[in-house]
Amino acid sequence: MISINPTPQPLDHLALRGEGSASALLLREETLSYDTLNLRIGLLAHWLTINGLVHGDRVATWLPKNETTCLMPLAAARAGLVHVPINPVLKRAQVAHILADSGAKLLIANRSRLATLIEGDTPESCAVIEDDAAMAAWKAGAHSMAPSAHDPHDLAAILYTSGSTGKPKGVMLSHANMWLGAISVASYLGLAADDRTLCVLPLSFDYGQNQLLSTWAAGGAAAPLDYLMPRDVIKSCARHHITTLAAVPPLWTQLVEIEWPAEVIGTMRRLTNSGGALSPALVKQLRGIFPETRIFAMYGLTEAFRSTYLDPALIDGNPTSIGTAIPFAEILVVNDAGADAAPDEEGELVHAGPLVAQGYWQDDVRTAERFKPAPAFSVHGGMAVWSGDRVRRDAQGLLYFVGRRDAMIKSSGNRISPAEIEDAATSTGLAAEAVALGVPDPQLGQAILLLVRPAQVAQPAQLVDDLMIALKRELPAFMLPRTVELFDSFPKNPNGKIDRALLVAQIEERFA
Structure with a gap:
């Protein structure tokens, strides 16, 4: 079990938190120990720098969940670069926008995805390298970069998320944002060094990427999976003796319709949900399959990573609640008069604290609309994310989602x-x-x-x-x-x- 430490470190130091010989990454072709994980992060980081990338440059990946995808968040951070993960299901028009908007200097993608791009999709200043060639090159390197000493407030990643108007916008996350997010989640989930997490969500999502980072923060092992059928998830849980599974409601809906082997149920310690609310019926179905497993309902937004979670002991009696603030987050409910909302009064969810992102990449207008000073009654103060989501807090302090103010489709x-x-x-x-x-x-x-x-x-x-x-x-x-x-x-x-x-x-x- 990890302890809460509010002092952020360079993001690549997460790879140092596990015991050297312990399993860190369970790939299809091999298992990497923490010693090997650190070595290869250093090899990839060094390779990036000798390819002409300098501090602050953006490197984009458009890949399935392979070794490059899993290592790049920490390797780019170690090299002083900014990672731009692109959702592998996106198509050429969305990818072209992300590359142009981020000013990426390098794109690493597999052959099939690169074949879909046409002339003009990649900026002239963006080099393109096929993943197999890149992996062969960096693994053959003779030098592994040592853990960094970067300022935790340096930019580490740009995650692209849709807005209610216009094209996707890039949320700027610092080393500190991502470090504290990993520590926070590992803490409230109770992750430990003997935990094994199945990573089924896209690593381009903050929730998906945190599957890796929070597991490594606790010294556990992460198993990335690109699944075709829901039954593949269950098979991987059995193969890797998975203790932690994160998903979104549509996947849970499919998974509860399949028979789960008793040995898989027996090793599962926690289920986590975000990206939409669990219905009372779905909670009941999950409880029927996993009577002893802790079920965590969560709410988050990319602009502040994660905001709330519901104590698993409360979910059966409060299945529609999004819970209370996660560690390092201050969650406020601001009524229409700009004051602290009374119990059961509807208001806007406002997130303050060190998890708040640095704004939208090269978009001062939209940054000013969403990132504004915290209200006067905030304890933390500083810049806050005004979510646009309408919530209410009951007399016991539990939050409930009411609806969105904007036109976003979830x-x-x-x-x-x-x-x-x-x-x-x-x-x-x-x-x-x-x-x-x-x-x-x-x-x-x-x-x-x-x-x-x-x-x-x-x-x-x-x-x-x-x-x-x-x-x-x-x-x-x-x-x-x-x-x-x-x-x-x-x-x-x-x-x-x-x-x-x-x-x-x-x-x-x-x-x-």
Whole structure:
């Protein structure tokens, strides 16, 4: 069990926290001890620097969960670089935006992904190296870089997350943000050196990346997994004697429908959930399979990593609560008058403390909208993240999610920008106007409904099919609409813009 220490260190020092000969990374082809993990982090870090990258340069990875992907967060940090992990399910348009916006100087990706890029997708200043070649080169290196002495407040990573308008924006995370996040989660989960974590979530997500970092903070072993079928998760749990499994509600919904072997249930110490609320029915199903396992419900936002967790002892009686503040976080509920909300009064969730990110990369306007001084009644003070999420706190201090203030769609653990889907639809030439909305879905949290005013096309009867075919070429699967509805016209507000609020109200009536 680790102890809480609020003094951050350079991020790459997380690899030093395990016993040298103990298992640290359980790869498909081999198991790395902590000694080997540190050696290879140093080899990769040195290779990055001899390839012309200098302090503060951005290095992007667009890969499945292989050794490079797992080591890069610490190797880039050790080399004084900034890691930009790209979700492997994204397609060329989103990748091109991230590379251009971040100013990445190097992209490492596998052959199949690189083959999808076209001329202009990678900036001229960005070198591109295929992963097999890169891995062969850095593993053959003769020099391993020693642990760094970087300022913990230096930038260590840029994680791209969707906004309610426009393209994805890069959240800037320092060594301290990520170090304290790892220590915080390892502490409240009670992780220990004999724990084994199955890492099924994308390592481009803060929640996914923390699977690795919090496990290493406790000196445990992490097993990365890219699964095709839910049953693969159970098989990997059995193979690696997994004690800790993190997932999002859609995956839990699939996993509770499969039979779990008794030996897998017996080794599982904790289940963790974020990226959407667990329903009371799903909590009951999980409890039926794992009667002795601790179930952690959590809430987070990339701009502050993680905000709250619910004590597992309370989840059966309070299955819809998002709990209380995690270590190092101060969570405030600010009512519409700007004051501390009273018990059961709705307000905006505001996160203050050292987990707050450094803002959005090269975007002062959107940074100023979300990152603002903490309210006067904050104990910590300083800069805070004003989440836009509406919550309430009950008389016992437990928080409950009420809803989002903005138009973001939350589906299968992904934050999705309606504007990205709308732009993709109108760019096909098949939609004159488009509005993307999230509608309730028991498995996904929200499914995507796309409302379309058709353009003048030669074969209008085929418009919906043609539109879906075009969108599949441009958008990852999690951003594709489940349903497309055609409108002759959209209601407009006094400014002549589409009256999104009215459309939302009309759609909500269907699900009331």
